[in-house]
Amino acid sequence: MKRFPVLFAAALFSTVGMAADSVTVTQKGLVFTPNELSIAKGQTVEFINDDATAHNIVISGDGVSFNGGLQPAGGKIKYTFAKSGTYVVGCGVHPKMKLTITVN
Numbered sequence: 001m002k003r004f005p006v007l008f009a010a011a012l013f014s015t016v017g018m019a020a021d022s023v024t025v026t027q028k029g030l031v032f033t034p035n036e037l038s039i040a041k042g043q044t045v046e047f048i049n050d051d052a053t054a055h056n057i058v059i060s061g062d063g064v065s066f067n068g069g070l071q072p073a074g075g076k077i078k079y080t081f082a083k084s085g086t087y088v089v090g091c092g093v094h095p096k097m098k099l100t101i102t103v104n
């Protein structure tokens with residue numbers, strides 16, 4: 001009988017943990033991987049530069065205009081998507097790099 005409240009608390013905790021998890025996107029070979037992403041409102045995306053060259057994260061869409069500045073090789077940039085919508089992530093250095101993020 002004592003096990004039930006413990007299980008309930010564990011389930012609640014893991015749900016909260018999942019929502020707070022950050023999602024990782026890599027930049028390697030001048031490509032975002034994945035190049036399409038669906039996340040929950042309030043989630044954070046971490047962009048990791050796995051190339052030997054610098055990148056520049058630029059995010060636009062639904063009132064957002066973010067420029068992460070020059071991101072050196074190995075650099076990591078985090079961005080939290082606070083509002084639902086569709087966002088395009090590009091690279092200021094390499095115009096061909098594109099990633100679409102849908103925030104639900």
Ligand SMILES: [Cu+2]
Nearest residue numbers: 055091093094
């Ligand atoms: Cu780039």
